[in-house]
Amino acid sequence: MSIFDQIRKPTLLLDEQIVRRNIRAMAQKVAASGVHFRPHFKTHQSCQIGEWFREEGVSAITVSSVDMAKYFADCGWDDITLAFPVNLRQLDEIAHLAERIRLGVLVESVETVQALGERVRAPLAVWIKVDVGANRTGIAWDDVETASALVKTCQAYPALRLNGLLTHAGQTYQAAYPAQVEEIYRQSLSKLQSLRHVLEQQGLAQSLILSVGDTPSSSIVQDFRPADEIRPGNFVFYDVQQWMLGACTWENIGVALACPVVSLHPRRGEAVIYGGAVHLSKEYLLSKGQRFYGLVALPKDGRWSEPLPGAYVSRLSQEHGILRLFPHQLEQLRVGDLVCILPVHSCLTAQSMGRYLTLDGNWIEMMPRF
Amino acid sequence: MSIFDQIRKPTLLLDEQIVRRNIRAMAQKVAASGVHFRPHFKTHQSCQIGEWFREEGVSAITVSSVDMAKYFADCGWDDITLAFPVNLRQLDEIAHLAERIRLGVLVESVETVQALGERVRAPLAVWIKVDVGANRTGIAWDDVETASALVKTCQAYPALRLNGLLTHAGQTYQAAYPAQVEEIYRQSLSKLQSLRHVLEQQGLAQSLILSVGDTPSSSIVQDFRPADEIRPGNFVFYDVQQWMLGACTWENIGVALACPVVSLHPRRGEAVIYGGAVHLSKEYLLSKGQRFYGLVALPKDGRWSEPLPGAYVSRLSQEHGILRLFPHQLEQLRVGDLVCILPVHSCLTAQSMGRYLTLDGNWIEMMPRF
Numbered sequence: 001m002s003i004f005d006q007i008r009k010p011t012l013l014l015d016e017q018i019v020r021r022n023i024r025a026m027a028q029k030v031a032a033s034g035v036h037f038r039p040h041f042k043t044h045q046s047c048q049i050g051e052w053f054r055e056e057g058v059s060a061i062t063v064s065s066v067d068m069a070k071y072f073a074d075c076g077w078d079d080i081t082l083a084f085p086v087n088l089r090q091l092d093e094i095a096h097l098a099e100r101i102r103l104g105v106l107v108e109s110v111e112t113v114q115a116l117g118e119r120v121r122a123p124l125a126v127w128i129k130v131d132v133g134a135n136r137t138g139i140a141w142d143d144v145e146t147a148s149a150l151v152k153t154c155q156a157y158p159a160l161r162l163n164g165l166l167t168h169a170g171q172t173y174q175a176a177y178p179a180q181v182e183e184i185y186r187q188s189l190s191k192l193q194s195l196r197h198v199l200e201q202q203g204l205a206q207s208l209i210l211s212v213g214d215t216p217s218s219s220i221v222q223d224f225r226p227a228d229e230i231r232p233g234n235f236v237f238y239d240v241q242q243w244m245l246g247a248c249t250w251e252n253i254g255v256a257l258a259c260p261v262v263s264l265h266p267r268r269g270e271a272v273i274y275g276g277a278v279h280l281s282k283e284y285l286l287s288k289g290q291r292f293y294g295l296v297a298l299p300k301d302g303r304w305s306e307p308l309p310g311a312y313v314s315r316l317s318q319e320h321g322i323l324r325l326f327p328h329q330l331e332q333l334r335v336g337d338l339v340c341i342l343p344v345h346s347c348l349t350a351q352s353m354g355r356y357l358t359l360d361g362n363w364i365e366m367m368p369r370f
Numbered sequence: 371m372s373i374f375d376q377i378r379k380p381t382l383l384l385d386e387q388i389v390r391r392n393i394r395a396m397a398q399k400v401a402a403s404g405v406h407f408r409p410h411f412k413t414h415q416s417c418q419i420g421e422w423f424r425e426e427g428v429s430a431i432t433v434s435s436v437d438m439a440k441y442f443a444d445c446g447w448d449d450i451t452l453a454f455p456v457n458l459r460q461l462d463e464i465a466h467l468a469e470r471i472r473l474g475v476l477v478e479s480v481e482t483v484q485a486l487g488e489r490v491r492a493p494l495a496v497w498i499k500v501d502v503g504a505n506r507t508g509i510a511w512d513d514v515e516t517a518s519a520l521v522k523t524c525q526a527y528p529a530l531r532l533n534g535l536l537t538h539a540g541q542t543y544q545a546a547y548p549a550q551v552e553e554i555y556r557q558s559l560s561k562l563q564s565l566r567h568v569l570e571q572q573g574l575a576q577s578l579i580l581s582v583g584d585t586p587s588s589s590i591v592q593d594f595r596p597a598d599e600i601r602p603g604n605f606v607f608y609d610v611q612q613w614m615l616g617a618c619t620w621e622n623i624g625v626a627l628a629c630p631v632v633s634l635h636p637r638r639g640e641a642v643i644y645g646g647a648v649h650l651s652k653e654y655l656l657s658k659g660q661r662f663y664g665l666v667a668l669p670k671d672g673r674w675s676e677p678l679p680g681a682y683v684s685r686l687s688q689e690h691g692i693l694r695l696f697p698h699q700l701e702q703l704r705v706g707d708l709v710c711i712l713p714v715h716s717c718l719t720a721q722s723m724g725r726y727l728t729l730d731g732n733w734i735e736m737m738p739r740f
Contacts, residue, residue, distance in 0.1 A: 318717055348648065351688070
């Protein structure tokens with residue numbers, strides 16, 4: 001019996017072979033560069049998938065919330081960077097976690113460092129979050145004054161250990177072509193190096209580690225030096241967005257949403273699937289001015305096929321997805337058939353679905369919602 | 371102690387007073403029109419909130435998935451329309467449900483009617499889904515041929531009871547001003563009446579019920595006749611989208627996402643909150659060409675304030691939200707403070723969050739994800 005025979009409703013399929021291959025390839029590339037690998041686990045959010053990383057020698061991870069840090073600490077990860085600005089409302093939880101594991105946090109204001117210093121007793125690794133152009137969080141890379149103040153404040157509290165400078169160059173997602181991703185990577189590291197240089201010259205800090213790593217850079221760049229640590233997350237599954245950026249091929253996409261076809265509209269060139277915004281998320285991409293929420297593949301030999309040329313998810317409502325298809329593609333579909341949607345953004349699709357079904361028919365659990 | 375003192379991370383607040391007022395107002399308006407009220411429960415997805423409808427005399431409901439029908443059947447609702455094209459992969463579940471409750475389903479193809487007829491033994495209410503311009507699902511309102519074929523096929527199976535014609539005029543969401551919503555409502559009903567007239571003239575069907583009802587129409591239109599049944603859902607909470615459409619005021623918005631401020635960037639005119647795409651969803655609106663994912667209110671006297679003029683959520687990543695604020699608004703904020711985000715689309719925010727916290731400090735559970 002094929003895995004597709006048991007699917008009744010939108011189901012997030014996971015191809016373990018592809019996912020393990022993605023993990024291995026990245027682990028090997030990072031090792032070849034001689035840098036430290038601290039993959040981000042916010043994409044998969046699963047202890048079970050975490051074990052596949054451990055099998056590739058990974059022992060340190062990144063997460064994006066206190067809850068996620070607790071979840072992974074509970075399944076045996078003891079070296080976790082919480083790559084999100086410190087939420088002062090969870091200071092007690094952070095202090096408790098620091099007693100259980102090697103915890104790292106990101107700071108960008110003196111007030112937050114002081115709050116940590118006053119509250120946390122166990123050793124806590126502190127990273128200065130640096131903004132190298134993503135304009136999201138972090139101090140500006142040339143804001144030496146704030147950087148110095150952060151370093152000095154850290155030094156005033158014995159539990160706080162300044163680890164280094166950390167950035168997320170999220171602007172790689174806006175790159176027009178792969179060489180531009182590489183350029184952004186190089187510029188980001190130059191900015192971090194420059195800030196480190198000034199802090200070292202001022203005698204404020206020594207041996208600051210430089211931690212970087214979004215999936216586009218980590219996939220496209222070959223030699224990660226002079227970074228010391230790489231933290232990509234999305235590469236575990238990749239998705240259509242990464243494919244469009246040139247960070248992967250469609251064969252690297254490790255998850256697809258299996259959805260029943262519920263209605264056919266040949267005159268409009270459309271089919272309707274059970275699979276909507278609550279399953280895929282409303283993340284979209286533009287292609288030739290046309291918005292799309294996913295690409296369309298078909299079940300084939302127990303996996304999903306190559307995406308159908310020119311076919312895409314054109315609209316989403318809460319539970320409905322509207323597919324645009326060519327007439328010959330529509331003719332092959334019947335109500336009750338399944339299609340496999342390659343997601344635009346696998347992190348959000350995984351989060352929406354909450355668990356995975358492998359092609360071998362095993363459920364993989366994710367972190368519970370509460 | 372204020373409810374805000376106990377909030378540590380993104381939390382979906384629910385103002386029970388507002389929500390009950392929204393339910394009561396709609397129930398009274400529908401009653402005044404002398405039509406049947408079958409509210410859609412996909413917005414709140416909560417048995418507990420369902421009880422507030424029961425207190426207003428509601429006994430029949432609409433849902434958008436088989437799972438949701440089972441969930442509400444389990445908490446005592448026995449008259450449920452499943453307003454989603456029949457998913458043939460859940461035919462067994464539909465057949466079982468029809469034995470437990472008065473179940474209604476939507477059809478738009480002869481093949482689906484046949485599949486239902488062959489499988490379902492208990493009486494099943496069948497609605498012909500009609501497309502009056504939303505271009506999502508349903509037969510075209512002037513496709514008399516398919517409508518006739520559907521009616522005749524229904525009549526071939528004793529368990530299938532043809533109830534009427536049902537539409538969702540989702541194009542009201544694109545209306546530029548309230549009068550246009552009303553116009554779409556009137557046109558939708560004319561189209562349904564026209565189709566009913568032809569089917570009756572052909573002697574195929576008698577007394578077909580006309581069921582309509584999106585929240586914009588149901589909020590703006592005063593007299594619902596000649597509709598027989600109204601099925602809005604979103605009005606229970608409303609949201610910024612409905613406010614922009616003129617379907618409500620901000621005082622009608624019944625849920626808000628409380629989010630900790632984690633980073634301030636006065637030079638950019640921005641603050642960063644813990645509250646991102648996984649909490650709010652990536653649904654957005656445009657105002658003067660500017661995309662926004664929510665409006666920004668503040669905790670005030672145990673509830674949320676009026677939205678801050680000109681402030682909005684300008685970007686979202688997985689866990690981060692970026693607020694655009696005026697300098698005087700930013701000056702009032704400290705890292706660790708809470709803001710209350712009025713969501714663009716409350717259905718998706720509720721689905722993402724999975725439960726509610728009332729202003730009185732009680733958790734309200736939603737349908738479980740699995």
